[in-house]
Amino acid sequence: MPLLSVPKEVAVGTAMLGIAFATGVLAGKRYPSLVFGTPKSHKSLIAKNSPLWQYILDHSLREHPILKKLRLLTLEHPWGRMMVSCDEAQLMANLVKLIKAKKVIEIGVFTGYNALNMALVLPDNGRVIACDINEDYAKIGKPLWKEAGVEHKIDLRIKPAIQTLDELLASGEAETFDFAFIDADKESYNEYYEKCLRLIRKGGIIAIDNVLFGGNVLKPRKDDLAVQSIHRLNEKLLRDSRISISMLPMADGVTLAFKL
Ligand code: SAM
Ligand code: CA
Structure with missing residues (x-):
């Protein structure tokens, strides 16, 4: 089967x-x-x-x-x-385990497939700060977070993700996170990346989704702000000396940024 x-x-x-x-x-x-x-x-x-x-x-x-x-x-x-690809989610779970992550951030939760995926491999005192603006989507996944016995590890914050990241920074949580997954509105990717980079510890990982955007990054149309934003970030990451990177041709393209 x-x-x-x-x-x-x-x-x-x-x-x-x-x-x-x-x-x-x-x-x-x-x-x-x-x-x-x-x-x-x-x-x-x-x-x-x-x-x-x-x-x-x-x-x-x-x-x-x-x-x-x-x-x-x-x-x-x-x-x-919109859901993350299951093979990509499995890679993230493996990375989370490999670096013995305790605190992770998910930007763009949707029904919470990847939030659950990461919560399942975190230790019992681990936390996923799960950022989304739409609670209706998360309501679909919540009963299953509970059924899996990991609901307590998922801290859902319903507000613009930028606001949540700013609150985490303001409460002194810079450099305390191990892993972040960026998968929300593409126009804000650069801001998400910069804030996550401050929140992640050295040796931590930021995974950025949809970096190939169905191949549209090859010829980004001027009026397509989402592709423009992703393409600009891809160009910036190549030269960013704060990280080492791998861009993987998995799903719709995922870049792994390892904080140096
Ligand atoms: N990572 C998810 C998964 O595991 O399946 C998929 C996320 S889906 C591609 C994108 C999500 O980003 C949607 O649920 C949408 O509501 C959310 N979103 C869009 N703009 C946002 C914002 N400004 N702040 C937080 N979340 C946002
Ligand atoms: Ca995605």
Whole structure:
């Protein structure tokens, strides 16, 4: 039995996404370039309905059953494809374990797949500071955080992430975090990166998602602020002497920045 029944999920997700996108509204809110720009602009480098993707999952994915439950539940949501890719989430969990992280930040929680993913590998006194502006999404995942017994490790903060990061800095938490995942509004990526860099300790890691933005970074359109922002950050990170980096062609591209 494959771990992911790709065709059905993709078909349902895509159809619902189309409807939600056509109307441009969800729960009374518009989602313009909030995360992707257009549905086409956000793809995995390996197609999610391809045999190769299935092979990768069949030969590497070790997903906690409740994490799988949340992934399948999230895929039923009209914006399900905002969810982090499960192979990428597993890499982050492995990094979190490797560096023995205790305090992590997630910028852009959605239904909380990756928040749960990281909480599952943190020690019992570990914390995920989970930043989002939309509580309705997190309400989908919360019961599963509880079912997995890690709800106490996820500190959900519903307000603009910049505000949460500023509060953490103001309360003297600079250099006390081990890991951060940046995955919210792309236009603010540079600010998220700069604030996370202050919050992370030396040897800590910042993972930045969607750095290839469906390939659009090759020719960033002037009117696409999300791609412009990501492209500018990619150029800056290459020359940033405060970090060493790896840009991985995984999912929609993820850069790992290791604080020196
Ligand atoms: N990391 C998530 C996961 O594990 O599936 C996916 C995050 S989704 C791509 C982006 C999220 O960013 C959405 O839930 C959206 O509400 C949130 N977001 C957008 N603008 C934000 C802001 N200014 N501050 C905090 N969150 C924001
Ligand atoms: Ca993403």
